[in-house]
Amino acid sequence: MRIGIDVGGTNTDAVLMDGTTVVSSTKTPTTANVSEGIATALRDVIADSGINAATIDGVMIGTTHFTNAVVERKHLTPTACIRLGLPATVCLPPMVDWPLDLRDLVGGNAHLAHGGHEFDGREISAFEPDEIREIAEKIKAAGLKAIAISSVFSPVNATFEEQSAEIVRSVIPDANITLSSEIGRIGLLERENAAIMNSCLRQLAARTVDGFKAALDELRITSPFYISQNDGTLMNADFAKEYPVLTFASGPTNSMRGAAFLSGLKDAIVVDVGGTTTDIGVLQHGFPRVAALAVEIGGVRTNFRMPDTYSIGLGGGSLIDPHPKSLPHREGGTSLTLDSPSLLVGEGAGGWGEVKVGPRSVGYELTEKALVFGGDVLTATDVIVASASADIGDRDAVSDLDAGLVTAVEARIMEMIAIAVDRMKTSATPVPVIVVGGGSILVTGEIEGASEIIKPDHFPVANAIGAAIAQVGGECDRIFSLAELSRDEALDQAKQEASDRAVNAGAAAASVDIVDVEEVPLAYLPGNATRIMVKAVGDLVGA
Amino acid sequence: MMQSVTLNDTQAIAIGAGILGTGGGGSTYLNRLRLDHELRAQGGAVPVIQADDVPDEALVCAVGGMGAPTVSNEKLQEGQEIKRAVRALEEHLRREVYAVVIGEIGGGNALGPMITALQCGLPVVDGDSMGRAFPELQMDTFMIYGLSPAPFALSDSHGNVAIFTRIGSAQQAEAFARSLTIEMGGSAGLVMPVMSGADMKATIIRDTLSLAKRIGEAVLDCRARSIEPAETVAALCNGTVIFTGKIVDVNRRTVEGFARGRLKISAFDDFDTQMEIDFQNENLIARVGDEALCTVPDLITLVSLDDGEAIGTESLRYGLRVAVLAMPAPKELKTPEALAVVGPRAFGYDVEFCPMAGDLL
Numbered sequence: 001m002r003i004g005i006d007v008g009g010t011n012t013d014a015v016l017m018d019g020t021t022v023v024s025s026t027k028t029p030t031t032a033n034v035s036e037g038i039a040t041a042l043r044d045v046i047a048d049s050g051i052n053a054a055t056i057d058g059v060m061i062g063t064t065h066f067t068n069a070v071v072e073r074k075h076l077t078p079t080a081c082i083r084l085g086l087p088a089t090v091c092l093p094p095m096v097d098w099p100l101d102l103r104d105l106v107g108g109n110a111h112l113a114h115g116g117h118e119f120d121g122r123e124i125s126a127f128e129p130d131e132i133r134e135i136a137e138k139i140k141a142a143g144l145k146a147i148a149i150s151s152v153f154s155p156v157n158a159t160f161e162e163q164s165a166e167i168v169r170s171v172i173p174d175a176n177i178t179l180s181s182e183i184g185r186i187g188l189l190e191r192e193n194a195a196i197m198n199s200c201l202r203q204l205a206a207r208t209v210d211g212f213k214a215a216l217d218e219l220r221i222t223s224p225f226y227i228s229q230n231d232g233t234l235m236n237a238d239f240a241k242e243y244p245v246l247t248f249a250s251g252p253t254n255s256m257r258g259a260a261f262l263s264g265l266k267d268a269i270v271v272d273v274g275g276t277t278t279d280i281g282v283l284q285h286g287f288p289r290v291a292a293l294a295v296e297i298g299g300v301r302t303n304f305r306m307p308d309t310y311s312i313g314l315g316g317g318s319l320i321d322p323h324p325k326s327l328p329h330r331e332g333g334t335s336l337t338l339d340s341p342s343l344l345v346g347e348g349a350g351g352w353g354e355v356k357v358g359p360r361s362v363g364y365e366l367t368e369k370a371l372v373f374g375g376d377v378l379t380a381t382d383v384i385v386a387s388a389s390a391d392i393g394d395r396d397a398v399s400d401l402d403a404g405l406v407t408a409v410e411a412r413i414m415e416m417i418a419i420a421v422d423r424m425k426t427s428a429t430p431v432p433v434i435v436v437g438g439g440s441i442l443v444t445g446e447i448e449g450a451s452e453i454i455k456p457d458h459f460p461v462a463n464a465i466g467a468a469i470a471q472v473g474g475e476c477d478r479i480f481s482l483a484e485l486s487r488d489e490a491l492d493q494a495k496q497e498a499s500d501r502a503v504n505a506g507a508a509a510a511s512v513d514i515v516d517v518e519e520v521p522l523a524y525l526p527g528n529a530t531r532i533m534v535k536a537v538g539d540l541v542g543a
Numbered sequence: 544m545m546q547s548v549t550l551n552d553t554q555a556i557a558i559g560a561g562i563l564g565t566g567g568g569g570s571t572y573l574n575r576l577r578l579d580h581e582l583r584a585q586g587g588a589v590p591v592i593q594a595d596d597v598p599d600e601a602l603v604c605a606v607g608g609m610g611a612p613t614v615s616n617e618k619l620q621e622g623q624e625i626k627r628a629v630r631a632l633e634e635h636l637r638r639e640v641y642a643v644v645i646g647e648i649g650g651g652n653a654l655g656p657m658i659t660a661l662q663c664g665l666p667v668v669d670g671d672s673m674g675r676a677f678p679e680l681q682m683d684t685f686m687i688y689g690l691s692p693a694p695f696a697l698s699d700s701h702g703n704v705a706i707f708t709r710i711g712s713a714q715q716a717e718a719f720a721r722s723l724t725i726e727m728g729g730s731a732g733l734v735m736p737v738m739s740g741a742d743m744k745a746t747i748i749r750d751t752l753s754l755a756k757r758i759g760e761a762v763l764d765c766r767a768r769s770i771e772p773a774e775t776v777a778a779l780c781n782g783t784v785i786f787t788g789k790i791v792d793v794n795r796r797t798v799e800g801f802a803r804g805r806l807k808i809s810a811f812d813d814f815d816t817q818m819e820i821d822f823q824n825e826n827l828i829a830r831v832g833d834e835a836l837c838t839v840p841d842l843i844t845l846v847s848l849d850d851g852e853a854i855g856t857e858s859l860r861y862g863l864r865v866a867v868l869a870m871p872a873p874k875e876l877k878t879p880e881a882l883a884v885v886g887p888r889a890f891g892y893d894v895e896f897c898p899m900a901g902d903l904l
Contacts (some may be wrong), residue, residue, distance in 0.1 A: 005655070025550050049627055085619070086616065087617070087621045087701055087702070088618050088619060088620065088700035088728075089619040089620075089621070090575050090619075090620075090621050090622050091580070091581075091620050091621060091622030092576060092580060092619050094579060096576060096580055097576055116618070118618065118728045118729070119611075119613075119614050119617070119618065119728065119729045120729075122728075123727070124618070124700070152617060152618050152619075153618065185616060186613065186616070186617050187616050188616065188617045188618070188619055189619070190615075190735055359598050419864075422789070422862050423862040423863070423864075424862065426860075426861050426862075427861060428791055428861075442781055461781060
């Protein structure tokens with residue numbers, strides 16, 4: 001048995017799964033101290049099923065906690081950055097494209113040094129150990145321990161980053177160092193940004209992961225626990241402490257993987273309706289389609305392999321604005337309520353054609369502010385309850401809503417979803433659409449361009465299910481000299497290495513599959529060098 | 544009349560340059576970041592002068608960046624490359640440059656010359672030699688109207704500068720510059736051509752920098768008022784919105800190093816009403832059925848329907864909601880000499896240029 005947990009900004013969801021069966025599930029509010037919420041969810045899901053904690057084989061946690069820390073500018077450790085590439089790259093120093101408030105928080109302590117490579121493998125300039133030592137002394141004097149190191153074209157050749165790290169450690173033995181080559185791809189500013197964010201999140205990561213562990217200990221769960229990564233595979237707790245940025249996109253990834261699992265479909269569009277936003281993504285062969293362009297996190301550009309999602313401001317808590325054009329100067333903050341008498345009577349001139357849904361939302365306060373929960377704000381959820389498509393809260397609270405308005409809102413919601421779905425499609429051919437997430441009740445009709453609409457069982461906790469079913473992966477990313485090996489021998493060797501790593505990480509050997517192979521020939525290097533990247537994934541042993 | 548470029552103007556200029564890029568010209572992101580960084584570091588502003596303010600006998604030069612975008616995104620420039628090339632040409636000619644000229648107002652190369660102007664303490668001339676974006680060095684009004692490509696200079700991040708003192712043609716300049724750029728690490732600064740004030744005034748397309756800024760400001764204003772910007776932008780450029788709809792097909796192939804392709808857009812209310820646009824880095828011909836509604840050198844730009852951001856040909860994909868802007872080319876691109884170089888036939892189409900009414904500005 002395994003437990004999947006999804007710690008979102010609003011809710012912490014947990015599911016207990018026996019093989020492919022969902023035994024029990026729960027949704028609890030996320031707490032300021034995330035481990036408390038996790039402990040509650042764990043307690044609920046275990047109590048609900050009546051199982052013995054000792055029979056749990058693994059706990060998989062997906063969390064947006066680190067993403068939120070960057071977005072909310074909380075718990076970030078001041079970080080220094082060393083970039084190797086002089087005399088090139090001076091025109092745009094590290095952190096130049098960060099929002100000022102975030103750069104101030106992180107400290108903006110940046111240093112340029114010689115080194116780096118050209119696109120064809122030549123050195124831009126020679127590596128200078130003394131220069132790095134001097135910089136390390138300055139960073140030490142500034143009292144910083146978190147350090148990111150980037151070097152031009154390090155995804156092709158990382159030796160200068162590695163040599164620098166060694167020197168920095170000799171000066172600052174307990175330095176927390178992130179190499180850009182371990183994290184990102186070609187595109188210096190974006191990769192460097194990711195490395196800096198990783199270092200500035202590590203303290204929080206250590207605290208948070210220890211907190212997860214404490215929550216498990218409290219419930220006497222002794223099984224190993226894992227954190228889910230951007231690509232839908234798991235990392236163990238120690239690895240998560242080292243690479244918190246690799247969790248940045250695990251939310252949408254888990255939701256899409258969960259949708260694939262629940263529906264049994266491998267190619268489909270996934271519509272995840274939350275409280276404030278709806279995220280639309282594409283499943284290809286059971287995995288999320290990856291974004292081709294730079295992705296911004298908290299205003300900072302990065303180039304992670306993130307799921308390609310399109311978000312619209314539509315969710316269960318979305319505010320309904322019946323006359324957006326007639327109230328052009330309404331300030332944000334006020335919201336339409338049932339006190340506005342025109343909502344109760346049939347609208348005369350113009351009808352409800354201009355009704356607007358979102359993007360403003362009551363968010364996590366839905367259960368206090370929505371009409372059906374005794375509040376005084378008209379939300380999308382209220383309209384859906386009024387239409388009798390869903391039965392939550394107090395239906396009487398919305399019985400007076402104008403029927404024309406209800407129909408118009410439902411139509412508007414379906415139109416918004418249809419347009420967003422259409423944007424994500426790669427062709428005009430109709431495709432299946434899987435609807436998941438707590439706000440799924442908003443989807444009441446047909447979606448244009450969808451061959452079918454699937455609302456699987458357990459749709460509100462698809463994220464947690466995605467975490468629970470996650471596999472473990474292993475990678476090989478090495479430069480092979482094809483002068484000594486044939487291309488096939490090199491590929492075989494790389495695949496073997498990746499598979500071995502997946503098994504070492506906990507995968508059952510028989511289940512390991514190679515899911516990605518990428519070859520990058522490196523011109524102008526002696527010996528016909530080629531960089532080979534292979535990724536293998538497999539199912540956790542015993543789960 | 545535009546007097547200077549400050550931090551407050553760069554966003555608008557970048558948006559406008561994107562729209563004048565007709566789908567090509569490259570991203571404005573890094574150059575805008577560099578210009579902003581330079582303006583913040585140095586304070587102040589880039590002085591802007593009118594072409595007619597430049598004395599006939601003064602020396603001016605057009606500048607830009609050369610190389611593969613993948614490389615320039617990774618190996619960022621040292622920053623003074625183009626300035627050093629300008630200074631080297633001044634030494635070579637034993638004359639001082641009076642002002643910097645923008646080679647290409649469409650796309651990322653619109654912003655680079657302002658960085659050079661700021662570093663050299665020189666003004667930038669309000670105008671350029673394309674009024675849009677084009678893929679090759681000879682496709683500009685300086686070359687079309689017979690100015691000499693030599694001398695020209697190329698420079699790298701290490702401080703190396705190469706000056707070509709004689710060159711047979713703009714096409715040869717393009718070939719030599721390209722192979723030297725590889726040796727320089729895949730990206731280089733280019734100064735070409737160097738010319739007299741009189742020659743510049745005889746060949747430049749005036750006021751395109753202010754046009755880019757006006758376009759960008761109009762887009763920002765529309766966004767602030769939640770209005771779709773396409774109609775406003777088209778009107779500013781004496782053009783029209785010739786189609787709105789959704790991209791339903793993008794077909795690409797690489798031919799002789801150029802990204803050629805064709806895209807289809809369907810009207811929102813009727814799938815069968817379609818516009819087809821042929822592109823080769825830039826958008827070249829827009830058709831509905833057999834009728835060509837707009838042909839190069841007139842400008843065809845796709846903008847995102849909701850925010851008016853230009854969509855480059857590399858980012859085209861199914862499902863994008865777009866307005867197609869058709870804008871008349873500046874008159875300098877519509878003479879017989881110009882059409883021989885930048886007309887539909889120069890891009891391999893057996894089609895007459897059917898000009899839109901009016902001029903870009």
